[in-house]
Amino acid sequence: MNLYRCFVYLTLLLCTGCVKTANIPPADLTLSSFELGPNNLFSVKFTSTVDLPNAFNDYESANQLTPTLICSLDGDIDFSSEHSINIKAEGLVNASSQIRPNHTFTSELVFYNTRPDGTQLDLNDYEAVRPLLANKAFIPCKVRITAHGYKIYYTKSLIIPTIKMTEQIFKNS
Template sequence: MNRFRTVIYLGVLLCGGCVKTASIPPADLTLSSFGLGPDNLFTAHFSSTVDLERAFNDYENARQLTPTLICSLNRDPEFSSEHSITIKAEGRVTASSQAEPNYKFSSDLIFYYTNPNGAQRDLNDYDAIKPLLASQASIPCKVRITAYGYEAYYTNTLFIPARIMIEQIFR
């Protein structure tokens, strides 16, 4: 009987690591504005076809963590939990308006650089960012939402014109 219990406990532990894919529909994001916000951080204002603050609750009846807007500054198109974007802007997403069909959100962005050893540091030296922005037409961004027991959910890509970012950062 002891061996039977061991097998059951092992099965429970293995299934505890299983993750599901959420059935949240793909969210389309539309940029409203980008500019200097509070605390000298740059703020992206955008709308979404899905309520990003309640997506897991609405579609999976699960509690989620705060959504995060992630922008790839070095042309890295891979947004996934298994991959770290080396140079990025990132910020928590907060609701501005919950009116359907386009929910409105904002995100105060902090710029980061990930060292080859995996350590992350702030990169709010905008002179270092300018060449990256100048070499691109637009910056790809996605919102990531996580919930226990589920794979991370990513929205469709929001493109912020690099020209707008450069104009606002170097005012």
């Protein structure tokens, strides 16, 4: 290995430890509604104490990617970046209005099952989702926001009562 490659690898290794924790306050999320939305996806409407699409810009003057709502369907509550939830619902978070600050958001959820080999199966067959909700009182969700140079930011949990999900699934069946 030549000296140039060694320098590049050393620089990359040193920079991986340079990620900062954002000074964004922990956002409280509150469910407004859960219903069947467009394209046969489930639509979650919720409020937040933080303007999620602008959080990194507002608190860190940094650009961010579009926030994502992640819900655990298998009881897994480890929402860390080092861990993958196997059975989940995910959707991009969109502001309900373009007027800032915006604290009301929607997300269209797609259900996924990650197999042991790492492949993902789309679970939008609602008969497959229904047994995952049995014997659960609620489904925990969090919003994940990423920005270059920062650790992944997670909000506090949004709780979706499973009764709301199953009502919508039965309407759709």
